Amino acid sequence: xxxxxxxxxxxxxxxxxxxxxxxxxxxxxxxxxxxxxxxxxxxxxxxxxxxxxxxxxxxxxxxxxxxxxxxxxxxxxxxxxxxxxxxxxxxxxxxxxxxxxxxxxxxxxxxxxxxxxxxxxxxxxxxxxxxxxxxxxxxxxxxxxxxxxxxxxxxxxxxxxxxxxxxxxxxxxxxxxxxxxxxxxxxxxxxxxxxxxxxxxxxxxxxxxxxxxxxxxxxxxxxxxxxxxxxxxxxxxxxxxxxxxxxxxxxxxxxxxxxxxxxxxxxxxxxxxxxxxxxxxxxxxxxxxxxxxxxxxxxxxxxxxxxxxxxxxxxxxxxxxxxxxxxxxxxxxxxxxxxxxxxxxxxxxxxxxxxxxxxxxxxxxxxxxxxxxxxxxxxxxxxxxxxxxxxxxxxxxxxxxxxxxxxxxxxxxxxxxxxxxxxxxxxxxxxxxx
Amino acid sequence: xxxxxxxxxxxxxxxxxxxxxxxxxxxxxxxxxxxxxxxxxxxxxxxxxxxxxxxxxxxxxxxxxxxxxxxxxxxxxxxxxxxxxxxxxxxxxxxxxxxxxxxxxxxxxxxxxxxxxxxxxxxxxxxxxxxxxxxxxxxxxxxxxxxxxxxxxxxxxxxxxxxxxxxxxxxxxxxxxxxxxxxxxxxxxxxxxxxxxxxxxxxxxxxxxxxxxxxxxxxxxxxxxxxxxxxxxxxxxxxxxxxxxxxxxxxxxxxxxxxxxxxxxxxxxxxxxxxxxxxxxxxxxxxxxxxxxxxxxxxxxxxxxxxxxxxxxxxxxxxx
Numbered sequence: 001x002x003x004x005x006x007x008x009x010x011x012x013x014x015x016x017x018x019x020x021x022x023x024x025x026x027x028x029x030x031x032x033x034x035x036x037x038x039x040x041x042x043x044x045x046x047x048x049x050x051x052x053x054x055x056x057x058x059x060x061x062x063x064x065x066x067x068x069x070x071x072x073x074x075x076x077x078x079x080x081x082x083x084x085x086x087x088x089x090x091x092x093x094x095x096x097x098x099x100x101x102x103x104x105x106x107x108x109x110x111x112x113x114x115x116x117x118x119x120x121x122x123x124x125x126x127x128x129x130x131x132x133x134x135x136x137x138x139x140x141x142x143x144x145x146x147x148x149x150x151x152x153x154x155x156x157x158x159x160x161x162x163x164x165x166x167x168x169x170x171x172x173x174x175x176x177x178x179x180x181x182x183x184x185x186x187x188x189x190x191x192x193x194x195x196x197x198x199x200x201x202x203x204x205x206x207x208x209x210x211x212x213x214x215x216x217x218x219x220x221x222x223x224x225x226x227x228x229x230x231x232x233x234x235x236x237x238x239x240x241x242x243x244x245x246x247x248x249x250x251x252x253x254x255x256x257x258x259x260x261x262x263x264x265x266x267x268x269x270x271x272x273x274x275x276x277x278x279x280x281x282x283x284x285x286x287x288x289x290x291x292x293x294x295x296x297x298x299x300x301x302x303x304x305x306x307x308x309x310x311x312x313x314x315x316x317x318x319x320x321x322x323x324x325x326x327x328x329x330x331x332x333x334x335x336x337x338x339x340x341x342x343x344x345x346x347x348x349x350x351x352x353x354x355x356x357x358x359x360x361x362x363x364x365x366x367x368x369x370x371x372x373x374x375x376x377x378x379x380x381x382x383x384x385x386x387x388x389x390x391x392x393x394x395x396x397x398x399x400x401x402x403x404x405x406x407x408x409x410x411x412x413x414x415x416x417x418x419x420x421x422x423x424x425x426x427x428x429x430x431x432x433x434x
Numbered sequence: 435x436x437x438x439x440x441x442x443x444x445x446x447x448x449x450x451x452x453x454x455x456x457x458x459x460x461x462x463x464x465x466x467x468x469x470x471x472x473x474x475x476x477x478x479x480x481x482x483x484x485x486x487x488x489x490x491x492x493x494x495x496x497x498x499x500x501x502x503x504x505x506x507x508x509x510x511x512x513x514x515x516x517x518x519x520x521x522x523x524x525x526x527x528x529x530x531x532x533x534x535x536x537x538x539x540x541x542x543x544x545x546x547x548x549x550x551x552x553x554x555x556x557x558x559x560x561x562x563x564x565x566x567x568x569x570x571x572x573x574x575x576x577x578x579x580x581x582x583x584x585x586x587x588x589x590x591x592x593x594x595x596x597x598x599x600x601x602x603x604x605x606x607x608x609x610x611x612x613x614x615x616x617x618x619x620x621x622x623x624x625x626x627x628x629x630x631x632x633x634x635x636x637x638x639x640x641x642x643x644x645x646x647x648x649x650x651x652x653x654x655x656x657x658x659x660x661x662x663x664x665x666x667x668x669x670x671x672x673x674x675x676x677x678x679x680x681x682x683x684x685x686x687x688x689x690x691x692x693x694x695x696x697x698x699x700x701x702x703x704x705x706x707x708x709x710x711x712x713x714x715x716x717x718x719x720x721x722x723x724x725x726x727x728x729x730x731x732x733x734x735x736x737x738x739x740x741x742x743x744x745x746x747x748x749x750x751x752x753x754x
Contacts, residue, residue: 089497108717114497262609263606265606265608265609394715394717397715404609404699405611410698
């Protein structure tokens with residue numbers, strides 16, 4: 001028994017000691033002016049455009065802040081996606097972190113007071129002037145965590161948008177011209193179908209189907225629709241255009257053979273590798289594929305904006321956020337400032353990324369330059385319409401399920417619109433209380 | 435019964451020595467050895483279980499403070515079509531992961547032990563047993579991804595159909611709601627089959643060979659021997675296999691995640707994937723906890739019923 005008592009006493013002592021030590025280390029005066037460490041986390045791979053650019057930004061930061069140690073940790077996307085709440089709520093979290101934009105992510109954390117309000121810094125340091133209105137949408141969140149208005153809780157420094165990738169060799173072999181209108185695009189697809197080639201790569205089990213549907217809907221949409229759908233400014237009627245046009249046209253494209261009926265189970269990777277392998281003349285997908293195609297594709301290829309659309313699916317890239325618990329906020333602001341400098345922005349552009357404040361003239365590769373010029377065109381005309389799955393949490397899977405039904409023919413466009421309308425309405429009600 | 439016999443025994447009969455009791459202090463010391471396990475149980479199972487039960491009574495996005503809403507999540511569950519669809523799919527999973535593997539496993543084990551093992555070298559039966567067990571060694575997500583490749587529209591299965599002149603049957607097996615669930619079931623039978631085969635073959639090792647020899651002398655064929663000897667002799671193992679496979683089927687997640695993510699149109703959704711989706715994708719932690727709690731309760735009830743049936747069967751075999 002005496003032995004047991006000794007063990008219990010030892011455990012109690014160890015627990016007390018741990019608590020005491022933790023209490024000593026946990027103090028945070030809130031004054032970070034003398035911080036000597038910047039803890040920085042992001043989830044970009046080392047050889048991606050952003051990874052390369054941010055490595056350089058860290059070097060510059062170190063040069064300009066002698067005596068400050070940068071503790072950089074590369075995380076996995078899912079790691080931050082699923083644990084962000086706990087990470088920023090902890091004193092062990094980073095001082096600055098890359099985080100997903102959107103209501104269910106940065107919006108949710110900002111509404112809980114877990115992210116630092118960056119409004120004053122954005123104005124003081126000129127970040128607000130460098131980003132177009134549609135790029136600012138994902139940086140600003142209301143007190144309920146709804147993007148588009150309110151204070152700055154994140155800063156993006158790269159962009160992304162959906163475009164059409166096409167295989168130049170296949171176009172040439174089949175005598176197809178690059179389309180500039182939707183009518184020309186359908187004519188081009190008819191030509192491919194007549195020659196036994198499915199013209200548009202698809203992946204029903206992941207995001208590409210939802211994005212094609214949204215691009216088609218945007219052909220009939222204006223900014224008011226985007227504000228209603230994404231920012232809940234007014235109720236959205238799913239049985240009316242532009243969404244009805246999007247679903248009807250999608251079903252029509254499946255019926256005409258533009259999209260393969262047996263692509264419902266395919267994943268985005270399948271679609272991408274089929275395009276890389278020269279099996280598909282066109283895919284409608286995001287600029288995030290660009291660097292990979294550049295590195296891996298042997299055939300000649302290029303991009304063009306989805307023809308006829310003023311609005312395109314796209315947005316800022318992910319955000320730099322500063323947790324409220326950060327002990328080096330001033331240093332974090334300095335780092336964000338560096339990533340928005342021309343040198344870093346050009347580095348993103350020259351590595352196949354899309355800088356938000358880049359100068360196309362500084363981009364050496366003509367194809368890279370075109371990618372950025374296209375983005376700047378869309379961005380300047382306030383044409384970034386975000387993504388169809390953004391409005392409510394979990395909507396991605398709803399859209400995937402709905403459009404799988406349209407691809408394999410098990411549901412009509414009207415049924416699909418019903419399927420996706422209810423979760424949207426429920427989700428909006430959950431967020432806004434209306 | 436044993437006590438009354440002892441009492442009724444004549445005084446001259448030497449009384450059997452009473453079982454030695456360890457001194458109180460020493461007994462208490464044994465509790466010390468149970469302590470690490472108990473602490474781990476509380477930390478790893480007990481506390482999360484209680485936590486999940488509490489969260490199922492709240493509305494919570496995973497950040498900030500949960501709001502207590504009583505039984506609202508459970509009321510919502512009752513009217514949730516996806517929840518009921520996921521449980522209907524669980525019945526299919528029970529067929530694919532319990533019924534089919536147990537029945538096929540019994541037959542395969544019996545054939546391997548009683549026919550292959552006797553007519554060929556034991557090594558042949560062992561090699562075949564290992565081959566059946568191989569899918570169990572593979573990480574389930576890897577198996578899921580590979581089967582996803584095989585079943586995709588331009589995958590190996592459709593190419594095989596082409597090669598044997600059945601190209602007209604080419605299909606998007608996992609993309610069509612009509613074929614997705616049967617395809618997943620087929621994969622699960624392939625994954626599961628090795629486990630009962632190995633357990634049943636081990637069980638057959640302990641059956642007295644004289645039983646089989648006597649039956650053969652009496653003219654019993656393989657089917658007679660299977661029904662009269664194999665099945666009754668390995669009943670305890672059958673219970674164990676059925677119980678563990680049922681629990682695995684009720685909480686199946688990995689293969690669904692890797693193969694279909696519950697799609698298309700919830701055709702392959704199961705409760706554990708639905709809970710994961712609600713928890714991490716829809717950020718409805720309270721509702722996801724309610725799904726998990728219901729699933730846990732069902733698993734506990736099923737386990738208790740199985741164990742009770744097994745105990746009753748053993749009592750009956752012993753004749754009391």
